[in-house]
Amino acid sequence: MEPSKSLREAVAAMAGPGAELRYEEAPRQAMQRPMPKDCWAVNACARPAGHWGDSEWYDLQLERRLPLVGPMLNEVVCALPPLGNGRVCDVGCGTGRCAVEIRKAYLRCTLCLLDADKDRVETAKNRVAEPVEVIVEPFVVGAPSLPGAPYDCVTLVLALRHSTRPAPHYAERLGLPLHTGTVEESYRAALTTIFCSLRPGGTLLIGDQVAAGHPSVYNQCKLLEDCGFEHVDIAWRDRDFFVIGAAAPADDPEPSWFRGEGGPRLPA
Ligand SMILES: C[S@@+](CC[C@H](N)C(=O)[O-])C[C@H]1O[C@@H](n2cnc3c(N)ncnc32)[C@H](O)[C@@H]1O
Structure with a gap:
């Protein structure tokens, strides 16, 4: 030219x-x-x-090409409340990078490794010390709840962005459902699914990178509040990497799964 x-x-x-x-x-x-x-x-x-x-x-x-990923992961772990014997679901756990770090800090919690990629979950399982639960299933954005719910804590590290708009190499290889509607609608649906998967007072931590076409950090916080979360705040931010924390209401009606009736918490 x-x-x-x-x-x-x-x-x-x-x-x-x-x-x-x-x-x-x-x-x-x-x-x-x-x-x-x-x-x-x-x-x-x-x-x-x-x-x-x-x-x-x-x-x-990963950390060589994205040097802020390491500090972000550390901040996710440090933003967690004490986990005790609780059940933690690491959604999009990949090869277990986040779960390994949580285990170093909290020895007794049950780490539920959820990813649609069975090979990655297998690697994660070999790396993370027991107690561990393996869930090779997709996080279906907009489903009534996450597989294996209820959880005391849910973490998504470099995973919310991928679940709401999966990269072609994930979607094709893992047979993930394609999302219709806007990106914001996908985030709302994803956050509602997580909200309905948490025990009263349960914690959600999101560690991710700001990306073009996705909600800003501020807008993700607003969406979390819209979806019923409380104590929404930015735990850490450095340039385009961030950690957001949020909690399910502690005094909401007991979800029906506690009463053995099945079914998740209702959306806010
Ligand atoms: C960028 S990797 C992040 C992995 C890990 N959390 C980390 O910090 O290294 C995204 C992961 O999310 C998984 N993933 C993407 N969409 C998913 C979905 N809808 N359900 C379950 N896993 C999904 C992929 O298989 C991949 O392992």
Whole structure:
């Protein structure tokens, strides 16, 4: 593609009188060569290029390519209330990075590893010390509750954004349902499902990265309040990474699952 007239004029002005201006297409074409998919050279490219679908590559490269992911995970664990013997569901647990850190801090809680990817859950199970429950099922945004609910605590680390708008490599490989409607509607539906999965006073912690086309941190807090959560606040933020905490009401009517009638808590 030829450079525009205004670019030519700007370059001519910088080069000064008498300079010969030539435009070569070849170097530009060389830079635009298609990138092979299964090649080391992908690692020499800027994000988002990468073998993100491979869990060993993911674990090796994640904190190298996104250095704030480590501090974010630490802040998620430090924002948790004491977990005691409670049940914690790590939604989109992947290879267990979050669950491993929770276990270091809380030895007695039951860690429920929920992910649609059975290989990742298998890796997580091998890494996280018992007591552990394995749930190889998708988090279906808008479902009445999470599989295995009720929980005392739910964590989503780099997972809410992916569940509300799954990347093509997840959706295709894991057969995840595609979402119709707006992104905001998907967030509302996802947060309502989680709200209905928590015991009274239960905790939700979201650790994620701000992304184009997704609600801002402030708007995620507002959505949480709309969905009935209390004590909504930003626990930590550094540039585009953040941790939000929220709690289910402590004094709401006992959900029917406590009475053995089945069925989750009703949406707010
Ligand atoms: C970016 S990874 C984050 C993994 C892990 N939480 C971490 O911090 O490394 C997102 C994970 O969410 C899982 N995932 C995406 N959408 C999901 C869904 N709807 N239900 C269950 N798991 C999902 C993927 O399989 C993947 O393991």
